[in-house]
Amino acid sequence: MSDDLRIKEIGMERSRVEGALKVTGRAPYAMEHGAGHGVQEPLHAFLVGSTVSRGRVLAVHADEVRGSEDVVAVLDHTNAPRLADTDDEEYAVLQDDEVHFRGQVVALVLATTSEAAREGARRVRVEYAAEPGEHVFDEDSEGDEPEKLNAGLPPSGSTGEPDLALASATHVLDETYRTPYMHNNPMEPHATTALWDLGPDGAELRCFDSTQAAHSVRSTLARLFGIEAGRVHVEASHVGGGFGSKGLPHAHNVVAVLAARSQPGRWVRLAVTRQQMFALTGYRTATISRFRLGAGPDGVLGVISHDVVEQTSRCKEFAEQTVAPTRHVYAAPNRRTSTRLVRLDVAVPSWMRAPGEMPGSFAQEAAMDELADLVGLDPIELRRRNEPEADPETGKSFGDRRLLECFDRGAERFGWSERGPARSRLEGDWYVGLGTAASVYPAYTQPGNQARVLAEPGGYRVEIGAVDIGTGARTVLRQIAADALDVDLDAIDLRLGSSDLPIASVAGGSSGTSSWGWAIVAASRTFRAQHGTSPEPGDESVAGPPKKPVDEDYALHSFGAQFVEARVNRFTGEVRVPRMLGVFSVGRVVNPKLARSQLVGGMTMGLSTALFEESWRDPRFGHVVTDDLATYHVATHADVRDIEAAWLDESDHRANPMGLRGIGEIGITGAGAAVASAVTNATGVRQRSIPVTPDKALGWE
Amino acid sequence: MRRFEYARPRTPQEAVDLVAGSDDAAFLAGGSNLVDHLKVGIASPGVLVDVGGLGLDRVEETDGGLRIGAGVRNSDLAAHPVVRSRYAVLARSLLAGASAQIRHQATTAGNLLQRTRCVYFYDATTPCNKREPGTGCSAVDGYQRYNAILGASAACVTVHPSDLAVGLAVLDATVEVLGPDGARTLPLADLHRLPGDSPEQDTTLAHGELITAVTVPRLPEGAVSTYYKARDRASYAFALVSVAAVVAGDEVRVAWGGVAHRPWRATVLEEALRGGPLDEETVRAACLEELAPATTGPGTAFKLEMVTGATAMVLTDLAGRAR
């Protein structure tokens, strides 16, 4: 496929186009658009969250607040504008009196200053008829099987005779692995600045939004508010991270527009606070994975069985695809996966970096590490013996699966041969151990993307409605455009970050560069076919990739191997990770500098989830009480020492014309298991759940 | 919008008069704790009396040791040459706290008087006796990881979050206070209290009493000291447990953080170890004695092991250096 794409700018190390703007504070984020962007005298909205997890709102007492200085309006379910579509309970905000989870938006205060709005919100008194809610689940919870998991995957599947085969296996592992609730916590909290404009020919809605998908915010708002998509304009020129939490619109998007709708012609700013993010903008469910592995004397797997229990909100289903990686990584004739979903009166879960793949890979890789011990094999050797010929699930070829090469290269570079038996290395006060795990992530390309190429004097404007959430998309797409049009980088003016530009899919699923890049290549080719190599300024073409872009004969995945050195203080159990290495096979790397950031960033987040991150939901109240950055611990600089990412020099022509497979999420998969493996090797205490906190590291818990 | 008055007095007495004269007034130092409380709605004073202009920002060497102004920034104190050379425990306890940015803002008195970090205290939607007396304690049967294991009451099980306070406790520091009835001094050990039936009261100070300075006596010749903070991440996290220790000849002094509503001077342990060997086994045995009255829940049981381990690590290390 990549035959006729020039490869000159692709592969070059380039700094972020907007880097200087960002570090000098001149890149405007969603809340920072002011008069210079047409945002005059905005009103400020502050949300009031429910303090019960289930029940009804009986009354919202806000007369006093309404009468106070600077307050413009208080909206609740009795007076908020009506939505055209209330099917989705997460989005049907302030439409009825029902409370589905603690922290749900039950009112909002609009004022001329943010302080007045916040103070007003604090003084609104809400009366409830509360009902007891259910907030916890465990391995025995009943639950039910969802129809589909996220990404449209089946919840369960079975081949062969797993139970029979287990009964006759030489080595049997039957253990439970756990991951906690986690919140995405991007640096920039969610925010929207919105205007409901009553123009001469009808309403127009304008938003500056912190989103990973301007087009899906547009289409969702259009549907909910019953106006044409063409009348909704969503801009997201700069976004301070999302990690999936901005991949789909959430309640705050709707509420901001409800507020704007109630004050036509007036801009409204809504910033979600860090604490509110824990209830309103998605999170990763906790997962409980029962893993059963059956192996012969040589460690060759006869059975892989993975049964998951996880939860969702009773008001909206989101089923994390935790069983997904189990289906694609190791070969075994007898395989089973199952998912049980427990519905609770809690906030709505959603995408978080590598949904399913992250918690699933933790469970699977931790189980493989434990099996290696059981069989008495080196963990890498165990994986070598279970390398599949083809995708175990579909029987399709992986195309280019180089997982073992990643392991071998990494092992050499990291000094894997120095690894001793468990609890055999004490240096000063610290037990030292090494660990490893595989990383895997599917190579997605989203259908339906389009790009526009427009000739300008001296160059080309290339437009696509994608969003750069800090990944460097603007920069790599420009590189791809230069090669696609066979011109210098300087000749490309790359525009993105608006729903007024050609339709683009979400910055998610590690699919952005593949999906958008392909659209740019297609549009460039169409442009050359239509206008030749010496076009007139004003000539333009809009095009996208073929309807089913992905070659369905292959099960395309990225792979990697991660290596970790862990040190555990023998007196306190504190864990330090001085070294971490990931070797990845991700197809062609468009920009080594930015790719390194993505991979190291993914590994860092993996390290962070392995050691620290946990949203502690209070079982009585039903909300997360570790809801700020002082209590929800993410890795600090002092925790992140020497993290190195390397990749194989390759190009996967089966994936797309650029030969790339996506790098945004693979770094977080496997990282947790590699850390747990290293801690286990250091202390001899088997780690089956994350985060590996000091109390767990030495088995005190 | 909630409005408040802001006063900037020039003398300590003026500041005291301003606060003592109004139930609704509070001292404001670096603001790194109090301003958070204003934002979250835990505190809503009508008058903020800024103590930044009172000239309390000097560190003086005295015959007996050091006199540290209430307004000295945590970062300045940690960097002070005398502190660095003679009071390792003090420098380390300061540097173990918060982040560089917050330490630049935080003051001596503000640090000692910072309030609990209990998640329920911060979450105005949940019951908390410390925030709203009589509503109940959500932490006893809730999120326990940062709860006390010593000296807690049914009314409140939280710990004091300050690292500096633990460092000062082991140094036998004294607090100088100016109040409506004049000046007084009290041992730092008596500044913070156990929660008992009135957890809303963190300290023994009366309303309107201003801390003006903290004095630290000289350490005996040849003394070695340190501070170790065990925490959930390497930086920018409150203590799970912490240990401040001084070894001077036969004398062993230990204070624990992260275990009680105030810095916990481990007097039983100190007595048990006086004059004896400081090997790991002996220290662990002494910790066991000190911890005899401890009560734990599922979320805090590990602290027994952890504080014992940390104390053993610190004391065996100091013993090696004291020789």
Ligand SMILES: Cc1cc2nc3c(=O)[nH]c(=O)nc-3n(C[C@H](O)[C@H](O)[C@H](O)COP(=O)(O)OP(=O)(O)OC[C@H]3O[C@@H](n4cnc5c(N)ncnc54)[C@H](O)[C@@H]3O)c2cc1C
């Ligand atoms: C994210 C975060 C992490 C932190 N981590 C740590 C940590 O690990 N360890 C640690 O020890 N601390 C930590 N802190 C707390 C920090 O040390 C305190 O916020 C700081 O020391 C308070 O000092 P301040 O001068 O800003 O006090 P302020 O906020 O101004 O005041 C605090 C209290 O003291 C009173 N007060 C101030 N001065 C006087 C005076 N002279 N006399 C009488 N009353 C007075 C005020 O009225 C107020 O009640 C952290 C804080 C944050 C925000």
Ligand code: SF4
């Ligand atoms: S432990 Fe103390 S501060 Fe925490 S909820 Fe209970 S009373 Fe409040």
